[in-house]
Amino acid sequence: MITLDKIEKTFNKGTVTALKDISFSVEKAELFGLIGPDGAGKTTLFRILTTLLLADEGTATVNDFDVVKDYKKIRSCVGYMPGKFSLYQDLTIEENLNFFATVFGTTIKANYDLIKDIYQQIEPFKDRRAGQLSGGMKQKLGLCCALIHKPVVLFLDEPTTGVDVVSRREFWEMLKKLKGQGITILVSTPYMDEANLCDRIALLQKGQVLSIDTPAKIIQSYPDKLFAITSSDIFKSLQDTRTYPGIASVFTFGDTLHATFTGSSEKGILAFLHDKGHPDASLETITPGIEDCFIHLLKN
Amino acid sequence: MPPVITTEKLSKQFGPFKAVNELTFQVEKGEIFGFLGANGAGKTTAMRMLCGLLAPSSGKASVAGFDVYTQPNQIKRKIGYMSQKFSLYGDLTVSENIRFYSGIYGMSRQQIRQKTPELLEELQLQQEAKTLVADLPLGWKQKLAFSVSIAHDPDIVFLDEPTSGVDPVTRRQFWELIYHAAEKGVTVFVTTHYMDEAEYCNRVSIMVDGVIAALDTPAHLKQQHGGESMEDVFYALARNATRKGD
Numbered sequence: 001m002i003t004l005d006k007i008e009k010t011f012n013k014g015t016v017t018a019l020k021d022i023s024f025s026v027e028k029a030e031l032f033g034l035i036g037p038d039g040a041g042k043t044t045l046f047r048i049l050t051t052l053l054l055a056d057e058g059t060a061t062v063n064d065f066d067v068v069k070d071y072k073k074i075r076s077c078v079g080y081m082p083g084k085f086s087l088y089q090d091l092t093i094e095e096n097l098n099f100f101a102t103v104f105g106t107t108i109k110a111n112y113d114l115i116k117d118i119y120q121q122i123e124p125f126k127d128r129r130a131g132q133l134s135g136g137m138k139q140k141l142g143l144c145c146a147l148i149h150k151p152v153v154l155f156l157d158e159p160t161t162g163v164d165v166v167s168r169r170e171f172w173e174m175l176k177k178l179k180g181q182g183i184t185i186l187v188s189t190p191y192m193d194e195a196n197l198c199d200r201i202a203l204l205q206k207g208q209v210l211s212i213d214t215p216a217k218i219i220q221s222y223p224d225k226l227f228a229i230t231s232s233d234i235f236k237s238l239q240d241t242r243t244y245p246g247i248a249s250v251f252t253f254g255d256t257l258h259a260t261f262t263g264s265s266e267k268g269i270l271a272f273l274h275d276k277g278h279p280d281a282s283l284e285t286i287t288p289g290i291e292d293c294f295i296h297l298l299k300n
Numbered sequence: 301m302p303p304v305i306t307t308e309k310l311s312k313q314f315g316p317f318k319a320v321n322e323l324t325f326q327v328e329k330g331e332i333f334g335f336l337g338a339n340g341a342g343k344t345t346a347m348r349m350l351c352g353l354l355a356p357s358s359g360k361a362s363v364a365g366f367d368v369y370t371q372p373n374q375i376k377r378k379i380g381y382m383s384q385k386f387s388l389y390g391d392l393t394v395s396e397n398i399r400f401y402s403g404i405y406g407m408s409r410q411q412i413r414q415k416t417p418e419l420l421e422e423l424q425l426q427q428e429a430k431t432l433v434a435d436l437p438l439g440w441k442q443k444l445a446f447s448v449s450i451a452h453d454p455d456i457v458f459l460d461e462p463t464s465g466v467d468p469v470t471r472r473q474f475w476e477l478i479y480h481a482a483e484k485g486v487t488v489f490v491t492t493h494y495m496d497e498a499e500y501c502n503r504v505s506i507m508v509d510g511v512i513a514a515l516d517t518p519a520h521l522k523q524q525h526g527g528e529s530m531e532d533v534f535y536a537l538a539r540n541a542t543r544k545g546d
Contacts (some may be wrong), residue, residue, distance in 0.1 A: 037467035038438045135339045162464060164338045165495060165531055166538045190465050191494075193531075205467065234500065235479045252472055254499040254529060255518065295468050 001153055001184040002026040002049065007058035009044050009207075018044040020207045022058070026186055026200075031179045033198035034188040035290070040204035042188040043083060046157045049186070050080045063152050076104065079146035083157040083188075085138050089131030093122055093141055096130050097148060104149030114181065115144045118174055136167045143174065154178065156187040160194065172197045192291035203294055210297040215290055222288040222296060224248065224260040231257075231273065231281040240276040244269055251295060258292055302365070304329050304456050304487040305350060309359035312345050319345040321510035322359060329455075332478060332488045334498050337507030338538040343491055344460075346507070350489070351458060352376050364455040377406055380449035383460035387445035390434030394425055397433055398448055405452035419447050439470030446477055456487040463494060475500050495531035504530070506537050513537045 002025060009019040019041045026032040034042045047053035049062055051071035060067045065074045087096045097119075101108050112119075122140050125133070130141060139159060146154060156175075160168045172194065179185055187198070195201045196215045203210040203218070211218055229250075231237040238257055241250045246265025251258050261269070266283065273281040288296075303326040312320040320342040327333045337343040348354040350363050352372030361368040364378035388397045395416055402412045420426045423443055433441060442462060450457050459478070463471045475497065482488050490501065498504050498518060505515040514521055514537055518530055527533040 037470075038465035162339075162461065162493060164493060164538060165534050166338060166541065169535070192468060235476070238476075251469075252475065252496075252500065254496040291468050298467065298469055 001028045001030070002032075002060075002062050002186060004045075004049075004060045005058055007045070007048060007055045007060055009041075009048065009053070009055050017207050019048075019055070022207075022209060024202055024209070024212050026184060028184055029179055029182050031175060031185045031187070031197070031199045033195055033201040034186065034204055035190075035192060035195045035201050035294070036188075036204035037190055039206065041207040042204060043157055044207075046080070046082075046155050046186075046188070050078060050155055051075060076149070077151055078153045078155060079149070079151035080155045081142045081146045081157065081159055083161065085142065087130045087138070087142060087145060090129060092127050092129050093133070094126040096141060097144055100145040101148045106149050108148065111148055111150045114150055114178075115147050117177065118147075119144050135163060139163065139167070139171065147178070151183065153184045153186070156185065158188050158190065160189055160191065168194070192289070192294055195290040201290070203290075203297060205294075205298060210294070218290065218293050219288055222293050224296070225266075226286055226288045226292060227259050227261070227266055227269075228253070228284050228286045229257040229259055229269070229273070229281060230255070230284075231278045233278065237273060237276075237278050237281060240273060240278065241269070244272050249295075249299070253291070258286070258288075301329050303327055304331075305333075305361070305363050305489070307350075307359065307361040310346070310349060310356055310361045311358045312342075312349060312354065313357040318510050320349070320356075323512055325505060325512060325515055327456075327487055327489065329487055330482050330485045331503065332482050332490065332501045334501030334504035335489055335491045335507070336498060336504060336534060337491075338509075338541045341507035341538075341541065342510045343507055347458060347460065347489075347491070351379060351381060378455045380405070380452070380454040380457035381460075382445050382449040382457070382462055384442070384462060384464040385460075388433045388441060388448070391432060393430050393432055394436070394444060395420070395429045397444070398451065401448045402451050405454075407452050415451055419451060423447055439466050439473070442466055442470070442474060443477060446474065446481075450481055450486055454486065456489060457481065459488065459490040461491055461493065463492060463497065471497075495529060495534060498530040498534070506534060508538050508541045 005023050007019055007022040010017050036042055048055050048067060049060060051067050051074050062074045063077050067074060091099060097108055118140050122137050160171055175185055200214050202212045234252055238250060238252055241247055241257060241259060246261050248260040248262050270281055270283055305327040307323050307325055309322040309324055311322050323346060335343060349356050349368055352368055352375035356368060363375045366374040392400060398416050398419060399412055420429055463474050478488055503517055504521060505512050521533045525533045525536045527536060
C-alpha cells in the first residue's frame with residue numbers, strides 16, 4: 001500500500017540531513033509504526049508520503065500512485081492527521097467535519113459508519129468551537145476529519161504525544177478497529193511501549209532506520225543476555241553498578257536497572273552491590289522490550 | 301526543616317468550573333515530587349498557582365516560604381521553571397542563553413561570569429559555548445535548559461514534561477541531572493507522561509478531575525492499587541475521570 005525506495009531529504013541547502021536512504025513498504029490493512037524521538041525524521045517522512053514535500057532522491061508510492069506524478073490522486077485517497085492540531089479553531093466540531101467532508105466531495109452521512117464510534121464520544125459538544133476543545137477531544141475530532149472521506153491509507157503523526165495513559169489506550173483501541181475495516185495505517189510515536197501495538201515497526205533515529213520488523217522479531221534479535229537489578233535506591237545502585245568491572249551496559253527502567261555483562265560476570269554483581277551498601281539488591285534474567293532494543297541500536 | 305511547598309485546600313475556579321478543587325499537600329526539601337494527572341485534571345492550573353503566575357480562588361499555599369497571594373514576586377526569584385515548550389532561545393548561543401536566563405533570574409554579572417564555565421563543564425558543552433542553541437540536538441537543549449533553570453540555586457525547580465519527545469538514552473541522562481540536583485538540596489516538582497519516570501520520584505501525586513486522587517511513594521501506590529507498574533496505578537485511578545481535557 002505504501003512503498004519507499006531510497007528516500008533522501010536534506011534541509012538548509014544540504015547541511016541538515018532529515019532522511020537518509022529510507023526504504024520499506026507497508027501492506028494493506030497493516031498497522032505500521034514509526035518509532036523514534038523528535039528529530040528522527042518522522043514528520044518529514046509523513047510530509048513526503050502525503051505529497052506536501054518533495055524528496056531530494058528516491059521514489060515513493062501510496063496506493064500504487066507515485067508521490068510526485070500522481071499527487072492529486074494520493075491526496076483524495078489518504079487521510080492525514082498532522083502532529084500539530086490543524087483544524088479550524090473558529091469552526092465548531094460539526095462545521096469542521098462538514099468542511100472536510102465537502103472538500104472531499106462527500107457528506108457526513110455517507111461515511112458516518114466509519115466514524116460513528118469515535119464521533120459519538122464528541123457529538124454532545126458538536127456546537128462547540130474546535131479552539132475551545134480539550135486535548136483528548138481535539139485528537140478525536142482530528143481523527144474523524146481525517147477519516148470522513150473513507151481513505152484507504154491513514155497517516156497519523158504523533159497522535160498520542162502529550163496525551164495521558166488512559167486516552168492513549170483508548171486511541172489505540174480505535175486504531176485497531178479501523179485496521180479491522182481494512183484501512184492501512186502509518187502512525188508515529190515517541191512512546192516505545194506503543195510499538196508493541198503495531199504489526200510492524202521501523203525504529204528511526206536522526207533520519208536513519210535502525211531496524212524494521214515485527215516487534216517480536218526485533219526483540220528476538222536482541223543479542224545480549226539482559227538482567228534486571230532491583231534495589232531500594234535506584235540512582236545510587238546505578239552509579240555503583242557502573243563501577244563494576246564486568247558491566248557492559250546499565251540503564252534505569254522504572255523501579256529496576258537493566259544491565260548486560262561481559263562474559264558471565266553477572267555472577268559477581270550481587271556480592272559487589274552488597275559490599276557497596278545495597279543489601280537488598282536482587283538479580284533476574286528478563287526478556288528485553290522495544291526500548292531496550294532501541295537503546296542497544298542507538299549505541300551501535 | 302519546613303516543607304518547601306505547603307498547600308491547604310488550594311482551589312481555583314473559572315466561572316462555574318472548579319479547575320483545582322481543595323488541594324492539600326506538602327513537598328519536602330530535596331524531594332523529587334512527581335505531579336501526574338489525566339489530561340484536564342488541573343495540573344497546569346495548580347502549577348501556575350504555585351509559581352506565582354495565577355492567583356488562587358481560595359485556600360492557602362506557600363512556596364519557598366512565601367505566600368502565593370501576597371508574595372508572588374518573591375516566589376519567582378526562588379524558583380526555576382522549565383518545560384518542553386518554552387525553554388531556550390534558538391538564535392542565541394549556548395553562553396548567551398546562560399547569560400540571559402541567569403540575568404533574568406537576578407544573578408549578578410560576576411556570579412554569571414563565575415557560573416558559566418562551571419555549567420559548561422558539567423554539561424561537557426565547552427566546545428559548543430558559541431554554538432547557536434537551534435543547532436544543538438534536542439536532548440542537549442533539554443539538558444542545558446534544565447541546568448540554566450537551576451543556575452541561580454533556586455529552592456525549587458518546576459519541570460513541565462521536560463523529557464517529552466526525547467530519545468530513551470537522553471531521557472535517562474536527564475533524570476540523572478534531576479537526581480544530582482535533588483542530592484544538592486534542590487526540590488524538584490516534575491510532570492511527565494512517561495510512567496517509568498514516575499518510578500524515579502520519591503513521591504507521586506495523581507490528580508483526577510481537579511483533586512488529588514492518590515499521593516504516596518511509588519512502591520506504596522503500587523501496593524495500595526494492586527498494580528505492577530505506575531502505569532497500572534495511573535490507569536486504575538484515571539480510568540473513570542469525567543473530564544477529558546488538556
